Amino acid sequence: MESEIRNPKSKIPPVVLPRAIGYLDSTAIVVGTIIGSGIFLVPHNVAMHVGTPGSLFAVWVVGGLLSLAGALSLAELGAALPEAGGVYVYLREAYGKSFAFLYGWGMLVVIHSGSVATLAVAFGIYSGAFLPLGPLERKLLAAAVVAVLTAVNVLGVRPGSAVQTLFTFTKLAGLVIIVASAVFVRGVRPLTASLPLPTPRTTVSSFGVALIGVLWAYEGWHMLSFTAGEVKNPARVLPRSFFLGTVLVVLAYLSANLAYLRVLTLPALAQHQRVAATAMEILAGPRGRLFVSALILCSIFGALNGTILTGPRAYFAMARDGVFFSSVGRVHPRFHTPAVAVLLQGALSIVLAVSGTYEQLFTAWMFYGAAVMAVLVLRRQRPSLERPYRIWGSPFLPIVFALAALGIVVNTMLTKPRESGFGLGIILLGLPIYFAWRRRKQ
Secondary structure, three states, X not given: OEEEEOOOOOOOOOEEEEOOEOHHXXXXXXXXXXXXXXXXXXXXXXXXXXXXHHHHHHHHHHHHHHHHHHHHHHHHHHHHOOOOOOHHHHHHHHXXXXXHXXXXXXXXXXXXXXXXXXXXXXXXXXXXXXXXXXXXXXXXXXXXXXXXXXXXXXXXXXXXXXXXXXXXXXXXXXXXXXXXXXHHOOOOOOEOOOOOXXXXXXXXXXXXXXXXXXXXXXXXXXXXXXXXXXXXXXXXXXXXXXXXXXXXXXXXXXXXXXXXXXXXXXXXXHHOOXXXXXXXXXXXXXXXXXXXXHHHHHHHHHHHHHHHHHOHHHHHHHHHOOOOOHHHHOOOOOOOOOHHHHXXXXXXXXXXXXXXXXXXXXXXXXXXXXXXXXXXXXXXXXXXXXXXXXXXXXXXXXXXXXXXXXXXXXXXXXXXXXXXXXXXXXXXXXXXXXXXXXXXXX
């Protein structure tokens, strides 16, 4: 079965994208793009802002429920609008091309390409556990891994999906080993800390700060939406994959935190930044730390592949709408992928990784909140649109998610005004570019 995308105003000939992503692969995209390095590091940040283990688990549960609300909202939109481009398409249909272009522009120059660069640089850093790498070698390795995975995803959506599924299973198996080791190894005394908890009592403010870190660890729940135009039977597969994938991640994260607390007390969790490595070193010695380093590399590699696989579909959709270079909207005649879009993202990500200007900015959350609210906007604007799946708990869940996204944006603007202003300026720079492009086309 194939997905045909036609734009009567575009000069690009009709495009046929093969629907080659099945239920297993789409679920692997959800799980694999969420689980990166966050679960191995973020529990330390959470422990610094909560006073009890119960509060720690509550933060992870709330973050998981918010991510699930966002994912199921996109499942409704994806089932109704199963096109390549995902979030970009939903923003376009709800708010118009100019707003959607700002998101696509932001994705290309900082949000998505920046995520690729961040993961690639992290891959180079964690490779230092096995290879004696200097700063230059780490950057070269980061560029190389982006180049390799870009080539894989140019060669076809099936190879990219296969890599995604393989590394998703690998990282889940690794987390199972950590949890099983913590539960079944006998005679382990939890590591105590030399310092008291930084936050002895959980407050609303500290809970909110911890939640921001947790939501960063859940980042990636939206990426399956970009490949909706290549998912088999999207009306059924998208809702199921969004739900199952997000629930699997929540269960994996809760299990991992339970394992950490079996080996480290809460103050020790707050004191040791690399909690997974510390826990496994206690359980298995130096080999345990090396195991975690290898697991983090596999996890980052899988998340990196999923990010490279999904994002170019948004630039492809922009080109199909006539607001980006027409070549980006073409499909490779042999590999049936948006090859130019994939190569464009890969090249820019390498530049960001090598230059060091790759930090992901808060601006993505403005668009996440708007995309989730598009569920309610489109129900009002287009009530006759066929919706094979409807999110339960509407309008409550989309509104709660949008408020959480707004909270993240406001908090970042208050705590990091300089970085926030810079990020917002980059996004708004897309407006004159958009109107100049429209005038050029006219």
